[in-house]
Amino acid sequence: MSKNTSGPLAGIKVLELGTLIAGPFCARMLAEFGAEVIKVESPDGGDPIRKWRVLKDGTSLWWSVQSRNKKSLTLNMKHAQGREIARKLALEADIIIENYRPGVLEKWELGFEQLKAINPSTIMVRLSGFGQTGPMKDLPGFGAIGESMGGLRYVSGHADRPPVRVGVSIGDSVAALHGVIGAMMALRHRDATGGKLKGEGQMVDVALYESVFNLMESLVPEFDHAGVVRERTGGSLPGIVPSNTYTTKDGENIVIAGNGDAIFKRLVLAMGRIDMAGNPELERNDGRVKHTQMIDDAIQAWCNTQTIDSALEVLKAADVPAGKIYSVRDMMSDPQFLARDMFEQHQFADGTPVKLPAISPKLSATPGHTKWLGPTLGQHNDEVLLALGYSPDAIAAMKQDGVL
Structure with a gap:
């Protein structure tokens, strides 16, 4: 069977409004499987993850993975024209992904209900610490808080020591995966009810703490029925021996x-x-x-x-x-990883080679594909704005006015 390298989401347009991990990881997976993802960044430095962890030439190595296949558009959302451009992009997008605090998009007239009133087919994935409703909705919610409130931290570690964190941002990443699943279900429903022009859109409300909570197996019925509170047990799996x-x-x-x-x-x-x-x-x-x-x-x-x-x-x-128990050094030379092609060889703009993790899951007919590494800040400004109908002179003027 021949493989379609354009990806199963070719033709799907995604607008990414958000920073750091949960929203961008959600959009990253869509980009890896062929969606056109336009990532809106602040002209003042862009997504903070550009400066996180290990850097090369001032840019995070993480960025090359987290933003592969995305187009970077800088917009000053404090500027009316910046918000106008974002609104145009949102109204023509198949999926909008955002991870601001609840209420921020509404102030910019980019809220779900505001957009749906114009385009009933709008699909918006909203990732936040505590969801769009409830007494905690306006509080800042990072992955660490979601892991704690959702139950994961309580059961992680040894019984005689304080809880520990998993060595990656698992709360954000699990929320992102819930966002991808929700987006695909919403897209399926929209297409089944009339497609992009007439189908029914919806909001996918993803809370970090609920995404973690969704992983907690039999925690609730064990407590409700038997009064059992699952505790930290180190490396063992209690009740399942050995x-x-x-x-x-x-x-x-x-x-x-x-x-x-x-x-x-x-x-x-x-x-x-x-x-x-x-x-x-x-x-x-x-x-x-x-x-x-x-x-x-x-x-x-x-x-x-x-x-x-x-x-x-x-x-x-x-x-x-x-x-x-593998370290990354073990993975890089392991026959199973190598046989499954779990590393991709790429080059930075200066020709320096770099390996990235391969794309998962593996689809037999329409696999994911890395087209380019994380873009430079504003790399696709002209391309995106020209496609929206702005002239080169108008783009130049927006750059001069601080819109871009």
């Missing part, structure tokens, strides 16, 4: 998930623990839960005799799910 992180004799960390009944038997036999394999109390998970510490101690004792490589070899032969 599933934990152990340390090999060469100091590496290995995750072993031997919690299936048949898998557990294969695991302990591979460890040479025939006594455990024949113990009827350990045949089923509910019995193993009562002996969690004993089982974990036995697995750790075995790991103390193994290097990471020897442990993985033994467990692979026994068909027991296990894996080393």
